[in-house]
Every structure is written in C-alpha cells, then in structure tokens.
Amino acid sequence: MLEVRGLRAGYGGTEVLRGVDLDVGPGEIVAVLGANGVGKTTLNKALSGIVPPAAGEIRFEGRPITAAAPDAIVAAGLIHVPEGRKIFPNLSVHENLVLGSYRRGRARRAANLERVFSTFPRLRERRAQGAGTLSGGEQQMLAIGRGLMAEPRLLILDEPSLGLSPLLVEEMFGLIQRLNREGLPIMLVEQNVVQSLDLATRAYILENGSVALSGEARRLAADPALRRAYLGL
Template sequence: MTTATPLLKVTGLKVAYGGIQAVKGISFEVRQGELVSLIGANGAGKTTTLKAITGLQNVAEGDIEYLGRSIRGQGPWDLVRQGLVMVPEGRGVFARMTIAENLQMGAFVRNDDQIGRDIENVFGIFPRLKERRNQLAGTMSGGEQQMLAMGRALMARPKLLLLDEPSMGLSPMMVDKIFDVVADIYKRGVTVLLVEQNASRALQLAKRGYVMESGEMSMSGDADQLLKDPKVRAAYLGE
C-alpha cells in the first residue's frame, strides 16, 4: 500500500558531460511501496539519471532526496548502506567469482547474522543460481548473469531497488522470466524504479510511469493511462 511521502524525490536535476547537457532539469518521485517505470529511447538520459541518483555521476544542478534527506554528493557505498541499491545496465557481475561469492559481495556492507539465510532466499527466487552456486559468474549466459545481478542487489536488503534495462539483450523467454522476478520482488515489499526500453512490459508492471525524451520528462501519469496514450503507443509500442 502506498503513502503520500516520496521515498525518492528528484527536483530540477541537470547532468552534463563536458558541454553536452544529458539531463535537462527533470523532476520526478517514487513513493514508498510503488513500482514506477521510467521509459524512453536509447540516449534519452535514463541511465545517466540513475547514475546521478546513486552517486556515480556528478550533478550539475538540482537535488535528490531519499528518505526525506538530500543525498546529493554521497558515494554509492553510503547509499547502499541506506538501502538505495542499483542493478546496472550490463549486469556488472564479478566474472572470476562464483555465484555464491557474488551473492556474498552483495552483503558486503552488512554485519548481521542473516546473510546465509538471505542467500537461501535468493536461491528460492532463482533456483538456477542454486544449481550452479559454485560456477564462475563469467561463464554464465546473459540471462543467468542478470538473475545473479538482481540476486546480489537483494542481498543488500534494498528499500529502493533501481533496475537499469534488466531485459536488454535477453531472449524472449528470459525476458518473461526477468519481468516475473521483478513483479515477485515488488510483491515482497521492495519499492522499485524500473528503467526500460521495453515500454509495454514496463508499463504493464508499473503503477505509475514517466516518459523521458532527450534529457527531459515529456509525459507522466498512471501506467495504464500511458499505455493507452496514442503518442506513447506510436513512439514506443510500434503502433
């Protein structure tokens, strides 16, 4: 159940690479208990936005609030400790570590005694990872690596999970599996910001959505209404 208080609030965010303005003053929010989709074409500025939120990219102007406080300028490691966790585009698994070791790395900022139990919980979500727990991550398929990247993120016990293009480059069958897992993670109580080029699947899953074009927010609203919008259907659903 959602509340009116934003878990994440981005206000007037601008990000530049040299003289190129990649993000041009966008504002949006994600409330506790929501699954929000951010859609847009390649190069729209979606990944840059996530990098700015997670401290991987410098912010030129604007502010980012998480849990009611500004986090602008904080490092990624500090934000993970606070429950703000991203699964990056391209997965970013530790190729020379086993599946089990990758999951343990996801809990690097933790010092509690529940890590083993949480690894078993991840194996419950991704049975294929359990079968291959001693396999090197670099020898897995792209879909399996995506599962591992998501499982590793869950090991940090996120309050807000940012997913950057989780279906990119995967087979249709694996895309189905990944979206099923995103839905399952959301049902388990994790708030999710899903960045996707697969607009149809992302909006079907979400409660609300934002459309990003050329570094700006061009549309926002309830996900089902965006799915029906002629402009969205023409630009992103091939109609």
C-alpha cells in the same frame, strides 16, 4: 521514498539530464522509459552517486543524498542493479552474491543468501560455478540476486530485459512483479515500453534528458502521443 527535483547532470561540458523531476512511493513499481541516449543510465548513475549532479535535489526517504558518496547511498538502502549486469566473471556465483552484502546486509548474509537461492534456484545449482560461464539470463539473475543481498529499501533495475530471449523476458518481468508483491519498491528503467507499462504503477517517459510524459501507467499506455512515438500506432 525517492524524490528528484530539477536534476541536471552530464559528462564534462555535455548536459544529459535537463531538469528531471520524478518520485517513487512506497510499494510502487515506477517505470522510467525511453530510447537509447535519452539519459536513463545517466539518471541511474546520478541517483547512485557515480555522476555528480550539476543542479537539482535528490532525497531518499526524506533525507538529501544529492551530494552523497556511492557507498553512503548503498548504506541507506538505495540499490542499483546496473545495465549490462556488471558481474565479476572470474569469481564464483557464491562470491558474487557475498560481495553484494559488503556494504549493507552483512549481519544477515546467510539468511539473505538463502532468500536469493530460493528466488533463483538455478543460482543454488551453480553456486560454485564461475559467473562468467553463466547464460545471459542466469547472469541477470545473479546481478539482481547480488542487489537483493544488500537488503534494498528501493531497487533500481537498469534494463533488466536487455539481451534476453522473449521467454526469459517474460520470466524476468514476472520476477520483478513477485519481488514488488513481497513489499520491495522498484524503479524499472527500460526500453521495453509495453511490458513495463503493463507492470508499473506509474511511469515517466524521457526524451532528450527531460520528462516528456508522466502519470499512471495504464493511462500512459493509452496515450495517443506515446502510442505513436513508441508503439508505431
């Protein structure tokens, strides 16, 4: 579904991504892993059209989107749930969700809203509540729910476990697995290496803006280099 070849991007004169190649196929959970500062968020922004690539090619479902505007990328079904949730705190839960269908999914807004409330019953209970008053875990549910309102063909999740308690992290990864089993391909961008590899089909490890390791998640989890670098083993 997603093909990235030789992607280079950055800010001003600073190059952050240095020739990234990756793929996400139908039905997969593909993990993109790495520490802070290796280029994960820049990759997401380049895929979403927020940061223009300096070189390389991005194709989504066979169509080039390298130079596409963010709204066109959303309209195509490539939906990005950003790091830090980026909800609208002064709007209600319901209003935040409705905004998720502003560019895509508007015709089936009511049905999609019901699906989100079925997935996240706590959001139904808090639909009239100000989004800024939700707990961290509830705000992450709202951010993902808002993404689901756009009827994603592929969902990019940027650090969905960030700032959550261990119990909520388990709940969040269970939710990601359930969404995938329902047919949604997911690109999971995370620092949480162990749980991400346990969940993913395949994975890419970023270091210094390029792919250091890639392959089947189970194989990477047993890779001595990865275990030394990320697991301290």
